[in-house]
Structure formats: C-alpha cells, structure tokens
Amino acid sequence: MDTITTRELKERLAELQGQEVSLQGWIRSHRKQKNMGFIDFYDGTCFKNPQVVYDSAIADFDKIQAFHVGSAVRVTGKVVPSYKDPETPEIQASQITLEGDCPEDYPLQPKRHSVEFLREIAYLRPRTRLFQAVFRIRSVAAMAIHTYFQDRGFVYVHTPLITANDAEGAGNTFTVTTLPLGEKPDFTKDFFGKQTALAVSGQLEGETFAMAFSNINTFGPTFRAENSNTKTHAAEFWMIEPEMAFCDLNRLMEIEEDFLKSIVKYVLDRCPDELKFLDGFTGGGLLDKLNALTESSFARITHEEAITILRKAMENGTEFQFTPEYGGDTAKEHEKYLTEEYFHSPVLVYDWPKEIKSFYMYQNDDGKTVRGVDLLVPGAGELMGGSQREDRLEKLTERMDELGISKETMDWYINLRKFGGCTHSGFGMGFERLLIYLTGVENIRDVIPYFRTPMNCDF
C-alpha cells in the first residue's frame, strides 16, 4: 500500500472511504484515555487534517501512548467518516510507528503562542496552524500572480539584483562588495570593478523588456536599507512590477483593478480553509472584505479631488492629525478615510503633484501634475504605485536635469525614448503588502519566512 499525503486523501476521499491508507506526518497534539488515544495529525499538505484514533487493540499501545507532541510518525489505518466534519475523515489506526522523536521541552506545545514568541523560533513557526495558513496563502498568491500574467502572454523577466545604477535608491541601498572592509576602498578592484548596491526596483530594466515584448512582469526580491521599525517595512521583500507598452494611464488603472480582483478570486477559490481560519484568528471581517473586493468597482479620482474630499471632511468634523494639502502626499489616516469611510471600496488616486513623484512619470499639460496613480485599499492603505511613463525624450531629460539625475549612467534608459519609444505604463506592488491584505495578519514580519529588519538577520 502506497503512502499518500493528506492532500491526496482529501482529493480522493470518496474513493478511499473505508479503505486502508498510510500517512506520514507529525503529531500536533495527543489526547490519551485509558483504552484509546486521539492524535491531531498533520503533514502540511492540506490545512484540515484527519484525526487519528487508536484503541488498546493496536500493537504497542503503551508505547504509542507515550509518543510526544512534535514527533514524526507513520500511520496506517482505515478511513472512516468523522462526526464533526464530513470533508475531513478520521483514521482508525491499525499501526502507528515513530519516525522521529521530539523531546518534552519542544517549544511548540499545543497552546496559543504569541506571534512575538514565534518570531524568535521562526524556523518552527511554519508548523503552527497560523503559519500553515499564512505561508500556504503566500505560495498560492505567488502562483496566482504568475498565472495572471502568463495567461495574458506577459514575459516574466528577472531583473538584476546587484546594480551600479542608483537613480532611484540614493541613500537607502545596501552596498555589495568583495573588498576587505576597513581599507580605503578602491572600487576598480571590487568584484565588478565599480561600486555596486542591491536594487530597490527593477522597473527601469523592466521598461527595456516592455519595449521588446510589449507586456512583461517582474517578480523578485527588492532591498531597502531604511532604518524603519514599523509593521509594514522590511529590508528585504518581494515586488511585482508589470510594464506594458502601448498602454496609457486609463488602461493601467483597468489592469490594476482586474489584476487585484483576479488574485483575490484565485486565493478565495484555493484556500477556503486557510482563509476561514484567518478570518477567525483576525477577529472576523476578512472573508467579507475579500469577497466584497471581487464585486466592487474601484473609485477613480484625481489627487486634487481626493484632497478636496478630505478637506471637506475636516470642515465637517473629521479629525486628522495631518492637514491634507493640494501639493502634498496623503497620510495613512487620509487613505483610510477615503477607502473605508467615503468610498467603501478601493480607490485609484491619479494625477499627482509632480514634485512628490518620480522623474519618470508622464508630465501632464498643466505643468503641475504627472500621470501617477496610487491604489488604496480598505484595511491596508497603498497597495500599488504606478504611472504612465514619460516617453518624450526632451521632457524626460529636462526633468532629470532639474532633479540632478545623471544622464550618462542612464543613457540606455533615455535611449528607449529615441529608439521606437511609445506610450507605456506600469505599476509596482509589494508582495508582502498584498499578503497583509489577503491574510489580515498585520505585521510584515509574520508574512515573510525569515524577515530582515534593522538589527534582525536570524536563520
């Protein structure tokens, strides 16, 4: 008899009812009675796992009763319906053998541990139900993203992580070097013969591929040496940056909306048990929020309209810590008001003051705004940042001059506007920001397998 996973057991349940199967996995908890035992068994391939039941007729009954929480075991037994849950059977065990013991001082006991404690034992936390849910969703959401783009003919591009091009990251980058530290650096002797850093974005390289394949997307790690100890900042995180040729700001906003709805639907379809658990864990409202998103129509307003709405709200008694300014950025509290109080839906805010946005955004005729767009979502604030790119050579180089950005090291980027340039647009989405939204888990440290934050680089 072949060993199967609990995932196969679930998929083939009708066929396997009443049959004998073998499973391999671990003991999450072990409840013992005089003539019986109940093992909460899991192998991690399926969120809901069968309970293993054995009685004193089993060989080695006393030995089995002594099996510790955390141990690896092999179970053989008959699949029988469970009274509690028709989708998750019980296994009436005829044999249980120990594959790997676990001491009684195992840190993961069957009780609720704080997320802070679990971060300290990050290598064990994927064994808990919370992190089984979170990291399965992380995996499925990644596949949702790849599927979305591949189904639409996009080319997945791996942009470089080590870069000598610092147009975007000045001051916030990690140095990468093979030079001995402590000596006066001679970069001509460094591995690449020049000063290099970890990339903060793959967008500019992504644009070069969009000018060849029309539609491309990146999905890779990104690094920021920002000394921020917040719930939403990590020094190492994953980003998705699609870039589309022959695409203007309006089409970009359509794509952002369609993309997010598709991802959410994909995860709702494939992780119902994980989401139901997280819905309870996070105090309810998660499933409602996600289901509502797939049905909603995203609001679209200019930055100016957004500020007007916020200022009117202040006049009518809403209290903000920061006063919304026509020339300025919006704060978290403003984003919250727009999505959760005013529109009750995601909001696309476009046409931003050019002073607070990047040099590569398309300049509107008003001389004041650029075709940038931020997607704000209820419960998580800014989820995507995008723009139509400046494709007019003179406008781009003028803006680079104004901002003091070197044109020499960026000649290849500028040349895209010379060699068959066209209207094009793209956006960036932080993958962990999406996961915070999808799981309801609030801290970025709890949606990354091994988080890197200031003073934290363990495992």
Next chain:
Amino acid sequence: MDTITTRELKERLAELQGQEVSLQGWIRSHRKQKNMGFIDFYDGTCFKNPQVVYDSAIADFDKIQAFHVGSAVRVTGKVVPSYKDPETPEIQASQITLEGDCPEDYPLQPKRHSVEFLREIAYLRPRTRLFQAVFRIRSVAAMAIHTYFQDRGFVYVHTPLITANDAEGAGNTFTVTTLPLGEKPDFTKDFFGKQTALAVSGQLEGETFAMAFSNINTFGPTFRAENSNTKTHAAEFWMIEPEMAFCDLNRLMEIEEDFLKSIVKYVLDRCPDELKFLDGFTGGGLLDKLNALTESSFARITHEEAITILRKAMENGTEFQFTPEYGGDTAKEHEKYLTEEYFHSPVLVYDWPKEIKSFYMYQNDDGKTVRGVDLLVPGAGELMGGSQREDRLEKLTERMDELGISKETMDWYINLRKFGGCTHSGFGMGFERLLIYLTGVENIRDVIPYFRTPMNCDF
C-alpha cells in the same frame, strides 16, 4: 475597433480572417518597392509575426515609405492568408501611423549581429529574434517549474537573500553592508548588527519548511563571488531548490527524472516556434535532444560504477585529460562520455565519496560514501545536485565537528533532527543551467536579462 496583439491574432485567426484589425508594435525590417512596401512587424507577444503589406493607395504612402527600422507604429488593415505560412497571416494595411521614430544609426539593423556585440547593448537585444526566443523560453520555463510544484501541492518558499549564516559559502560570498567603507568595521553598528552576506543557497532554510509542509520548493536568486570567467558561471543567477520530507534517495531520483521531463514537455508544447528557430540557430539537434529526453529512461549508477566505466573506457583507448579516480570528482569530459557516448541518456550518479560532498548528506553504512546524487544530461553536463539529508543528530554533528563547521550559529538547523526529524531529501538546479540545456545557447551571459560576471555590472 480594438487594438489586438499578434498573440490574439494568432489565437483568433480563423475568426479574424478577412476582418480589419489594429496592431501596435515595431518595424524589424522594411522593404520598399516603387508602389508597395513590406514591413516585418513584431510586438513581441508572439514569436511569428504577420508581414504588413501596403501599396500606393494608402494615405501618406511616401511618408510611410520613409519609416525607419526600429520605429514604433500602429497598423490597421485586413487579415489575409499568407502564401508562405498558413499559420501567420498578412495584414493588408489601410493605415500606418508612427508612434515613435528611430534614427538611422539605430544599433539593431536587420542583419545578424554577434552575441558579443549584443551583450554590449543588452537593453536592446531582447528585440532580436534570438533573444525573443530565449527570454520567452526563460519565462515559460519558469512557469513550467511553478506549475509542476503547485500541481503537486508543494509550498513555494522565499528563502532569505541576506544572511548571517555562512556554513555553505565560506570565501565565495558578497558582503552586504551599510557601514561606510574605508573605516575599521564595527559590525554592531551595521544595519543588522552583525556581518552579513548574500546567500549562496536557500536549502537549509528550505529544510525547515519541509519539516512543516512536507513538500516545498524555492525559486529565487543566488549569489557567488567566484572569480570565474567561464561560459557557465555568473555571480547572480536563479536557483530552484525543492525539499521533500519522508523522501529517500531513490524517491528523490524518481522526482528529479519526472520533474525534468515535465519541464521539457511543457516548453516543447508552448514554444514550438521559438525552439524551431533555436534548433536552426544552434546548428540542429536541439529539438531531437529535447524530444529524446522526454522518452528516455535515466540511467542510475553509483559513483563507483561511473569511475569503473570511465577507467575501462580509458583502457579501451578513450582519451581523457583527467584520470577518473574512485575518491574524486568527475570532470566535464567524464560527464560527456557517460551521457553522450556510453548511456546516450541522462545519468543519475549517486553514492559519492563523502570527502568531496557537503556535510549535510546522509552517510552510508560503508563509512565512505554519502547519499548524494548528481544528474548529468547530454549536452549540458551537471544539471541538478541533490541528496538525502543526514537526519541522524549524532552523525550530523560529528561531521560538522570534523569539518570545523560552527554548531552554535546552526543550532536551528541541527534542531530539525531533534524535533520530529525524518528521512528527507532535496535537490538544487541552476535555472540558467536548465536554460542553456533548453535553448542550446551556450553562454550563461545570453540566457540572463542582465548578466553579472567579474568586472561586468551594466544596466
């Protein structure tokens, strides 16, 4: 009338025959006659593209005839069958407008450029037919890998790139720091409060997740500061590292074989035009090689058997530069002989001398060998390296002591053998090594969007 891509045109060809469509893309070449013009048009969404034909009845005929190679254009016209190729229609243009001009000194002229020249203009090379084929296959092969694992319930894990754990990479790593260079380094003041480097593998962290989810895979960038200027080494490349609990060496070899065949089939199914082009570009034999692989049965031999075969070959007159040794590694020429001359198939070589393999491999009872396995393939040599992992606590720590590997910083890895450990196995595959095999393109610099090698870090 909506604008469509050439990919949609191909998919909906039967329906669109005789209809008017609009396309947006670029001019690859432009042949002019007195009363007619022929544009080799592409938008990068499909490898085979329609020819655009116009005649003097079109508005702005003279202006259109002056359109340069490399320009971005919008074409409207009727879809008609092509005499040359029933799958790829012609467009009888009624309108052609310029979206973005391109100067006459554009580096990519319609002639064959050397790959060396194209590396210097790496930001333009994805526009060539060669790199349209290579980078589409790169994208599709990545999806093949994700699909393989997701279909089998694996959890995709993003292992950390910045690490303080240097068990595997001693001497070959890039330092990551925010300290000012040139001053005596005080690592307690570095971003993470300790010395950090770029990871050379995610395997050890991958194992921690396999002990929770049973089956996991990584797919992410990896870094080696090796000063090697060969065709197959890059400082930054992508790796796939699956790890399976309750899986021994034999099952690992089955999975490696099944995995590689699935990936090759997936790419053969989805990129026939790209592969046909590469088959011609690389001098023939590529398609035969890939098709043969999907039908072949991989040979399985121990390292000892491999050395015996190689030494017999020498006795019978085969010349090797390096003499095969029972205690030593195999050279490229040996791998070539085994796969291309002796077995005419991929070969799994297992049970390697423990001295030349990693500390974490399962030690056989003979006291001399470990359960490591290398997959060798015809035409590309070693494609995967894997092993059953040492899951016996004492054996592992003894070996670490012998090799002088610190047990303190690796306590979490060692603890996996204490807290419900089990038989488990995994392998690593360099993604670019796979692409060299899949595309027939020989140099790793030509299968990475922007390659990083000693003294090269452009774009």
